[in-house]
Amino acid sequence: MMTAFKNRIFPTITNEAAIACIGLYCMAVVMGYGRFLFTATLPDIMVQLSLSTTIAGWLASINYIGYFIGALIAMFVPQRATWQVMTLWVMVSIVTTMLLVVPSMSLNLWYIIRLLAGIASGIAMILSSSFVIQNLSPERRSVLSAVHYAGIGVGISASAILTWWLLILGYHFDVIWLVAGLTSLPLLWLLYTIKPRQSQHTESQHIRAKQHISVHQAYLNFKHSLYEAVAGHHKALALLSVSYVLAGFGYISSATFLPVMAAQRLTTQTYAGLMIWLVVGIFAMLSNPLWGALAKRIGEIKTLMGLTVLQAFGMCLPIWFDGAIGLYGNAAILGLTFVGMVSMTLTLFKNINPAYSNLLIALATLAYALGQFLGPLVTVALAGQDDNFNAGLLVAAIGLIIGLILLILFHRQSPTSA
Template structure:
């Protein structure tokens, strides 16, 4: 471990690739394949997505409440094993009820993995004075989205949508071996000096409710694009053959985004960066309402990918700076509110889609939620001056 002190960071990246890039977000590019094969409606697709986010919500609350501090490594590994099993089970599910249950369990474990891996990695980075590397860790979600989407067309051609899920589960098993070897919790050795320096730069704890509400609105808004962007692309003549390419663009944009936003936060401050990233995202969400051209959808995917994980990086790092000694619990609360927004979003969007027979009203509602969240954060900028 001493020869390669940053292998834990690679382990953290791989854990996010498994739980988020594949376990959660592979559903977006596989959804059109499942819909054409199983003929279920947009409302049903929304319920399936919401089932996953309901699990994520429960998992985030449990991760914040349960005493996991002493056995983080054990809980992380157990959650990863169950998460991979649920990804595989999706390939064997043809019953809608079974799919709802499997996606729910997948959501619970995704939240556990996100909170536990974040807590382990951010604490270790703080202990060695490298908190600016948190952007590299969160890039794992973008890597997961990009690499999983690369395999989807060929897996689908060979084995249909069922084989896509099973193939992605096999890839997850390979990644898990490295997580097992490299990502372990160590006794808390956070530098007091670093804590004191950081705390002076962050808003006071009394400002936390604004961050939590804004982050919940972000969860509600971004997930509508995150669930349906490939389905939107599939309905246009430009992308009808290979709509998953839009999701690949989002994944590619997500990879460097966390590092870019972390660096911007150093120059501008975390709150100002959060406001700007959420305003950019609301523009990206609403773009397809005005134009469904190839360039417009690509730009929408690019803005989405460039902001959604950046916002998570900024919000979780900011929350950790506001309460360094209680990082796991604070990140758990933030993740729970975000998950509550995600749970409401796809169901609400699915119902709107079924009534309006189009995506516009759902996208306008999503963009509005994110925009309002950005406005709520403006009050925190004064603390960073």
């Protein structure tokens, strides 16, 4: 009787479209809220807590350090434990989101919370992608995986709308983060409905396997897998990895401070920063199917090259046009390009050695996280006392062009994979 009641409360969902939609919700929570809600609320945070641009940059970068650590941890998660570890870190992501409602926290506590949020984002993003894609049939994988990744754009849009709505009602960042956390809670129930159902015999086998594998042996297994994954592909992986570092560096330099730039420049428009951030989210939602269709026609590497050029152009718009045109243009191009660049690059990493695709995706995420960590710090350092972000945007554009050159060399080095 208890089993029947439990099955009614937690039904098992096996429909592929439903799983992809749950994956979308997961990405919206751990990426849209866990990472990008900080961007939407940053102008209010800086005003309410009297934070300097330098501290704001460090709070952003500490989150990306966490993302780097999370990607590193995800590399060691065995396939059979994907759902359990993913669900645990989704819980951490929601808790760290709601913790920012606590009043009068010290700056050190902020750093710790944003670090944990970054770790949760890194782990949950990689493992949820792995889990969702594994549960999709090959013929529906390309369409439904695009639904899953659209969660990033949905989360960015939700963060902008939520912040806008609550600021109009007279609330501030603390209530915004609390509401974001509360609206994330249904995800935990949905994740339970897609929990892999295993027999007791299978579970006992896994327990015995865990008992017999030592930490040292696990390290040796990982080392062997890493060697096998990169063997014969060192140059191609190096070129693609460095270009991905520069891609992370390039986009985050704008993504972190875009609403702050809007508050500086568009002083007559009260919520210009949130409008601009909403533009990023809407274009990010719409972009992935578009670039997926283009990649089928011309290939991932050519699509990625085009996106890199377009993003570099977008970085220059606020430099060339000081008003709304430059900022809204940058926002639209940022939304159009960054999710597509992630999707295309991860596909290229998988193509290099498909047998070790999960490991290579984790390595790629480490590279991207490194670029994201450096971006805000360099941008803040170049902004100076006047908080002028133009120099940071120019450096980001230059970095993207260098990344384009590396992509061209990668294509010549490894035309089959590309």
